Each structure stands twice: as structure tokens, then as C-alpha cells.
Amino acid sequence: MESIDISVLRELRDWRAAGRHALLATVVRTWGSSPRPPGSMMALREDGRIAGSVSGGCIEDDLAARYSRIDGGPGMNGGAPGLVRYGVSADEAHRFGLPCGGTLELLLEFDPDAAQLEQLMHMLDGGALVRRSLCVADGAVALEKAEAPAEVAFDGARLTVTLGPAYRMLLIGAGALSQYLATMALFSGFDVTLCDPRREYLDAWAVPGVKSTTEMPDDAVVAFRPDRRSCIVALTHDPKLDDLALLEALHSPAFYIGAIGSRRNSASRRDRLAAHFGESRESLARLHGPVGIYIGSKTPPEIAVSVMAEILAAKNGVAECGSPVAAAKDRRESLAA
Incomplete structure (x- = not known):
């Protein structure tokens, strides 16, 4: 759309x-x-x-x-x-x-x-x-x-x-959350591409209007050719797939890069990308994780709403930091620490 x-x-x-x-x-x-x-x-x-x-x-x-x-x-x-x-x-x-x-x-x-x-x-x-x-x-x-x-x-x-052409979104992983997020991105005017090398996941995909690829995530990011009208979201929960995408995405001009995971898993991901792949503090500062703004979401559609809201805020130049939503997110993460 x-x-x-x-x-x-x-x-x-x-x-x-x-x-x-x-x-x-x-x-x-x-x-x-x-x-x-x-x-x-x-x-x-x-x-x-x-x-x-x-x-x-x-x-x-x-x-x-x-x-x-x-x-x-x-x-x-x-x-x-x-x-x-x-x-x-x-x-x-x-x-x-x-x-x-x-x-x-x-x-x-x-x-x-x-x-x-x-x-x-x-x-x-x-x-x-x-x-x-x-x-x-x-x-x-x-x-x-x-x-x-x-x-x-x-x-x-x-x-x-x-x-310009439509804003573009690259999703890594064909799970339920991706289906809800893709639907919201489509009616928000984004052109959506889905990457999942796991054929059994891709065969269950049910959202029309989305391009798909079975390439490995790092190759998919390169082929996607991200620009300043692009966002990339890793949603597989599998470091072997999500990390591949992020390593390419973090050095692209994409306006938003995010990855699913708890606060603890997100911290581990940053440590892993820095220790084993040489990512800098500056490049990791671009990574949104835990992905989405805090709205108390528990279900895939609610989580997709929070992720889409954060993506649109980044697209529109709205800083989440210092907002009531960000404060609520910080309180939640403090309790979970």
C-alpha cells in the first residue's frame, strides 16, 4: 500500500x-x-x-x-x-x-x-x-x-x-508477531519484505502483499539495500538468524533497527555483538531492544502495536526518551532487572 x-x-x-x-x-x-x-x-x-x-x-x-x-x-x-x-x-x-x-x-x-x-x-x-x-x-x-x-x-x-517511494520494512522471521506487524506496516504505507530461511515458517505465512525471501538474513539485508526510508526488525528469537541481520543492518543508513527479546536477552545480545563481532558502542546505540514502546503488551497483536508505534515515532523524528511512555518502560525494566 x-x-x-x-x-x-x-x-x-x-x-x-x-x-x-x-x-x-x-x-x-x-x-x-x-x-x-x-x-x-x-x-x-x-x-x-x-x-x-x-x-x-x-x-x-x-x-x-x-x-x-x-x-x-x-x-x-x-x-x-x-x-x-x-x-x-x-x-x-x-x-x-x-x-x-x-x-x-x-x-x-x-x-x-x-x-x-x-x-x-x-x-x-x-x-x-x-x-x-x-x-x-x-x-x-x-x-x-x-x-x-x-x-x-x-x-x-x-x-x-x-x-519518494514508500517507506520500506524488512522483517526477519515469519512468526505470528511478524504477521501482525506486517499488516500494520502495510496499512501505514510501508512496502514490506519478509526474510526467513526456515521453509516451514514461510509456508505458514498468511499476509498478502508482502515480498518474501529464503536467503540467510545477512544476505537478505544486503539485497534489501537499506536507505534512510528503511527499517529492519529481527523477530525470530534465534541469535543465529537475528544476529546475522543485525550485523549488516547496524552499518546501513536504515532509520530504525530493532530486535525482539527481553531486557536480559537484549543486554546479552549487545555484549555478544561487541565481544565476538567487534560492534562499537556507537553502532549498538542504534539498536532498539527490547523492541517497541511500553504499553503493557502481552499478546502478538499488542506487541506489534508497540513496535509499529516506535517505528513511526522514529520515522517522524519523535524522541521517545523523556516521554511518559519511556518512563513507564524504564520502570518496568528496573523491576525486571
């Missing part, structure tokens, strides 16, 4: 290729609390059909009333991009269902060029990270490959959004 914003662009590409009028709305600035972050996108077709979201629904309805032909609306007449702002006053925030004090600003592009949208999707489908820059004055768009993900940039004159 691809990311929401890529799905929006794909839908918009199809509409424009079919000759339909449509606009692309991008959140460019927010103040206070807002439903969606900068860079979030929605597309609106002339007949009122909507793809994506920039709020909880009220703003989408207002944009449809303003720019589509439903209910006798004016439709879209093209023209240069324009800015619209919602939630300036308390009354307006309440009307559009925005959180108290929330304001967001949207940049609207009318009838984006179909050929350029096709080029963008071709680049994204080919696995490229793409920087899309829009000149507000005339609507000119530039596409170029990017070396690394970047935050949305808007200075009033130019909007720059970096778009």
Missing part, C-alpha cells in the same frame, strides 16, 4: 490524462494545532470527487463548494496558483472543525499539467526520490531527483516538496 500523498498524485494524474479539470491542494503552513502537517495533499475533480485529505472533512467540503460544479458551483477556470487560509478566527476554526487555535494555509494548483504528472509518477514508480518545485507566480513546475528526504519548504514564492 503506497502513501496517501502518492495515491493522491496518481489519482490526479489519471483525471488530468482523461481531460478532466482538477486542482491539487497542498498544506504549506500551519499555526497551532492542525489536522494534517505541511506537505499533505488532496485533489479535487470538477465534479466534486475528492482524493486525499487536508482536514477532517469540512475544509474539503468547502473547497468542493468553491471550485467544483456540484450544487451549481463555479467550477475551475485554471489560472495561477492561489493561497487560501482556514481557521483565522475562532468562529471559522469552529466552523471547519479545526482544533482550538488551529490555522492552516493551502496552496491550490489548477489543472496541473498531465504530461508532467505522468513524468512524476514514472520517476516515483522507478524508485526515485523526487523534488517537486512550484513557482507560485506562474505555476511552473520543476522535477529533479533528490539525494535525501527533506522537509516541505515554502517561502511565499516557491513550494518545494520532496516525494
Whole structure:
């Protein structure tokens, strides 16, 4: 399952290729609390059909009333991009269902060029990270490959959004926990690959949409070619398999590396990787273990929730350290020591 914003662009590409009028709305600035972050996108077709979201629904309805032909609306007449702002006053925030004090600003592009949208999707489908820059004055768009993900940039004159292929997850081990975690990763927009050289485990796999390999875990990590949009999670409980994956993963650019195990087993793993394989304090600091944030989970689906939450926190740049959840985790580990 691809990311929401890529799905929006794909839908918009199809509409424009079919000759339909449509606009692309991008959140460019927010103040206070807002439903969606900068860079979030929605597309609106002339007949009122909507793809994506920039709020909880009220703003989408207002944009449809303003720019589509439903209910006798004016439709879209093209023209240069324009800015619209919602939630300036308390009354307006309440009307559009925005959180108290929330304001967001949207940049609207009318009838984006179909050929350029096709080029963008071709680049994204080919696995490229793409920087899309829009000149507000005339609507000119530039596409170029990017070396690394970047935050949305808007200075009033130019909007720059970096778009990329789906975030990727490599799971080591085809157990029950992996099936729940893979399911959550798929609906969170991750592309998931499963590695397990144990054929009897892989034969029992029941989650569609997941690539699989029977390579040894270290070879699977190398073939996966982790980048800064990748995470790797070792879940076999077997050091002969998990350690192989971790030894490769710890020296990759992956944004998250985790391994299942108790606090005691995690400490033993770190000692083992340092003593027998020469891993440094710096490389081992990248390893999340025990994996997941503490939510008192006991069952595979609950543990998967905690692991997915930690992965998303790392993806979104949220530091767990110092949070109430981290404090609870520390208390649990202190009691278990």
C-alpha cells in the first residue's frame, strides 16, 4: 500500500490524462494545532470527487463548494496558483472543525499539467526520490531527483516538496508477531519484505502483499539495500538468524533497527555483538531492544502495536526518551532487572 500523498498524485494524474479539470491542494503552513502537517495533499475533480485529505472533512467540503460544479458551483477556470487560509478566527476554526487555535494555509494548483504528472509518477514508480518545485507566480513546475528526504519548504514564492517511494520494512522471521506487524506496516504505507530461511515458517505465512525471501538474513539485508526510508526488525528469537541481520543492518543508513527479546536477552545480545563481532558502542546505540514502546503488551497483536508505534515515532523524528511512555518502560525494566 503506497502513501496517501502518492495515491493522491496518481489519482490526479489519471483525471488530468482523461481531460478532466482538477486542482491539487497542498498544506504549506500551519499555526497551532492542525489536522494534517505541511506537505499533505488532496485533489479535487470538477465534479466534486475528492482524493486525499487536508482536514477532517469540512475544509474539503468547502473547497468542493468553491471550485467544483456540484450544487451549481463555479467550477475551475485554471489560472495561477492561489493561497487560501482556514481557521483565522475562532468562529471559522469552529466552523471547519479545526482544533482550538488551529490555522492552516493551502496552496491550490489548477489543472496541473498531465504530461508532467505522468513524468512524476514514472520517476516515483522507478524508485526515485523526487523534488517537486512550484513557482507560485506562474505555476511552473520543476522535477529533479533528490539525494535525501527533506522537509516541505515554502517561502511565499516557491513550494518545494520532496516525494519518494514508500517507506520500506524488512522483517526477519515469519512468526505470528511478524504477521501482525506486517499488516500494520502495510496499512501505514510501508512496502514490506519478509526474510526467513526456515521453509516451514514461510509456508505458514498468511499476509498478502508482502515480498518474501529464503536467503540467510545477512544476505537478505544486503539485497534489501537499506536507505534512510528503511527499517529492519529481527523477530525470530534465534541469535543465529537475528544476529546475522543485525550485523549488516547496524552499518546501513536504515532509520530504525530493532530486535525482539527481553531486557536480559537484549543486554546479552549487545555484549555478544561487541565481544565476538567487534560492534562499537556507537553502532549498538542504534539498536532498539527490547523492541517497541511500553504499553503493557502481552499478546502478538499488542506487541506489534508497540513496535509499529516506535517505528513511526522514529520515522517522524519523535524522541521517545523523556516521554511518559519511556518512563513507564524504564520502570518496568528496573523491576525486571
